Amino acid sequence: MGIRKLKPTTPGQRHKVIGAFDKITASTPEKSLVVGKRSTGGRNNTGKMTMRYIGGGHKQKYRFIDFKRNKDGIPATVKSIEYDPNRSSRIALLYYADGAKSYIIAPNGLEVGQTVVSGSQAAPEVGNTLPMANIPVGTIIHNIELRPGQGAKMVRSAGAFAQLTSKEGDYAIIKMPSGETRKILAACKATIGAVGNSDHGLEKSGKAGRSRWLGRRPHNRGVVMNPVDHPMGGGEGRASGGHPRSRKGLYAKGLKTRAPKKHSSKYIIERRKK
DSSP states (O other): HHHOOOOSSSSSTTEEEEETTTTTTOSSOOGGGEEEOOOOOOBTTTOOOOOBOOOOOOOOOEEOBBOOOOOOOOOOOEEEEETTSSSSOOOEEEEETTTTEEEEOOBBOTTOOOOBBBSTTTTTTOOOOOGGGSSTTTEEEEEEEESSSSSSSEOOOTOEEEEEEEEEEEEEEEEEESEEEEEEEEEEEEEOOOOOOOOOOOOOOOSHHHHHTTTTTOOOOOOGSSSTTTTTOOHHHHHHHHBBOOOOOOBBBOOSSSTTTTHHHHGGGEEEOO
């Protein structure tokens, strides 16, 4: 998956860097795995705005992704690689041998026509999902469960991958993309390989309009507001000193927000790099 840099024919094209769609093989999604998606415009069920700077954007459909991969032992053929507006990674359409269809997140190197399978008997090959107890140490993995049977919760965005570094009793030791090292039950499933579309981080929108297409409205900085509107507002001229904080006065940089007695802290061996 490469990227395209366009010729500077207009100001919007000058800095635009977009992902190439050369690996995508289908333009319309599988109808049985799609549902309409309502946009909220940042309003809650009473119509009150609870999130600012949201609204507009292109109409999208939600694709159901199979994060559980619980059809163990049934081989599935990759029918197509598709674009998904709801995530940074690409998705792959699977046709199972028993006639079922499902979408999965497409890992790097997954090709159309390839066969993937899940379950404890599966080989540790790209696209296959198996319990971490059965995955060799040192393997690159993604789509990691936190509780057995819950479905993948971690390492799902474009280009992300974790590494299974060792095993201790009932637990597998995982090196996360953030640099954090933590324990996860070895009965939890993970998928072999790294998530595809790794060039997603190199993309540049090139113009404000592309943010509007994604449903993001113009964002006002707190420094340009008045003191009545924001703790960082006010002052003579272009004053932007003081401690960065949210509209409600909570510090935005450097304040620890993790609960000190969070139950999962005991599973973290080494914290992420600051």
